[in-house]
Amino acid sequence: xxxxxxxxxxxxxxxxxxxxxxxxxxxxxxxxxxxxxxxxxxxxxxxxxxxxxxxxxxxxxxxxxxxxxxx
Numbered sequence: 001x002x003x004x005x006x007x008x009x010x011x012x013x014x015x016x017x018x019x020x021x022x023x024x025x026x027x028x029x030x031x032x033x034x035x036x037x038x039x040x041x042x043x044x045x046x047x048x049x050x051x052x053x054x055x056x057x058x059x060x061x062x063x064x065x066x067x068x069x070x071x
Contacts, residue, residue, distance in 0.1 A: 006035060006043035015049065016059055026052070 007015070012032070013023045026032040027042070032052050034042045053059055 004046040006037055006045045007049060008043060012044050012049055 009020050009023045009027075013020045016023065023032065023044075027034055027044075032044055033048045035045050035048075037043045
């Protein structure tokens with residue numbers, strides 16, 4: 001099974017429909033966790049974004065699309 005590629009701050013911001021700075025604030029506050037991937041620090045694993053959206057369902061509605069994988 002292949003894992004989805006981790007997301008950049010800009011990609012997370014696009015999904016949440018917010019600014020890069022707001023995503024960085026979520027990371028600083030511990031709401032989103034990042035993982036270092038090689039030499040690129042600060043990438044957000046897809047499952048971390050999915051967990052955040054589960055904890056904050058209003059953000060899911062704001063994002064305009066579900067990240068749930070179909071059964």
